[in-house]
Amino acid sequence: MHSVDWKKYFYVFLVTGAIFLTAFFVSNTLGNKKIEDIQTMQNRVSIDILSSETQFALLSESSCETVGDTSLSKDLDSLAAKLSYAEVNLNSNKEDVLWLKKNYSLLEIKDYVLMKKLSDRCQVKPVYILYFYSNRAGACPDCQKEGIVLTELRKKYPGLRVYSFDYDLDLSAVKTLESLYNVQPELPAMVIHRSVQYGWKSVEDMEKVMPELATLTGTTTPVETSKNTTKK
Numbered sequence: 001m002h003s004v005d006w007k008k009y010f011y012v013f014l015v016t017g018a019i020f021l022t023a024f025f026v027s028n029t030l031g032n033k034k035i036e037d038i039q040t041m042q043n044r045v046s047i048d049i050l051s052s053e054t055q056f057a058l059l060s061e062s063s064c065e066t067v068g069d070t071s072l073s074k075d076l077d078s079l080a081a082k083l084s085y086a087e088v089n090l091n092s093n094k095e096d097v098l099w100l101k102k103n104y105s106l107l108e109i110k111d112y113v114l115m116k117k118l119s120d121r122c123q124v125k126p127v128y129i130l131y132f133y134s135n136r137a138g139a140c141p142d143c144q145k146e147g148i149v150l151t152e153l154r155k156k157y158p159g160l161r162v163y164s165f166d167y168d169l170d171l172s173a174v175k176t177l178e179s180l181y182n183v184q185p186e187l188p189a190m191v192i193h194r195s196v197q198y199g200w201k202s203v204e205d206m207e208k209v210m211p212e213l214a215t216l217t218g219t220t221t222p223v224e225t226s227k228n229t230t231k232k
Contacts, residue, residue, distance in 0.1 A: 051177040079104050080164065102171050108163045109173050117163065127212055130159040130191035132183050134168050142200040152203055159216035 083097070085103055115126045131150060133143040150162050165174050167187055177183075181191045186198045192209055208214055 077137045114165050131164045132167045132189040134187050136168055146188040146200050157213050157216040
């Protein structure tokens with residue numbers, strides 16, 4: 001019979017224990033880091049939301065001369081980028097991401113309503129798209145591609161406003177929009193000129209459907225062209 005080498009087993013136990021403790025420490029550290037990321041994201045977006053809501057209140061009292069110089073549209077774009085990051089990287093806390101998405105959607109609708117009111121007051125016609133998509137698995141294979149197209153359109157025509165809404169979002173204001181324009185779950189769907197366009201559209205397709213895009217040159221917004229047409 002061979003004698004048991006207890007010293008060998010003792011060393012193996014120490015090494016195994018060290019590996020386990022290291023893995024536990026790393027896992028716990030990464031978990032805390034992810035929670036901190038979520039909290040940081042919440043704080044940043046919450047401040048942005050508060051800032052944007054304050055801008056809405058100020059802009060509603062603005063004259064036509066000052067509306068075109070607002071950075072509100074850029075702020076909404078910045079919020080969208082942060083939410084996109086949150087959806088992809090912070091899935092461990094979907095309730096927090098969902099809360100952020102609902103707040104952002106409400107801001108978009110506020111901006112949409114505000115621009116419609118300003119267009120009436122300033123005698124201009126804003127150029128916008130209401131875009132409905134879905135992140136639900138299998139619900140919209142072309143939504144990601146259409147999102148890329150709309151991003152390209154925004155880069156090419158900075159004055160274009162694109163309001164993006166998750167069709168599946170459980171938010172009464174979004175559901176009201178869907179009902180107003182009778183948007184069906186045939187996604188992607190875009191409301192253009194009060195009618196709904198379904199399916200993937202290329203940049204060229206969109207330019208044909210919206211010839212008014214040609215009027216959006218440089219960084220000029222539709223409202224900026226109204227500086228000499230202000231109602232008294």
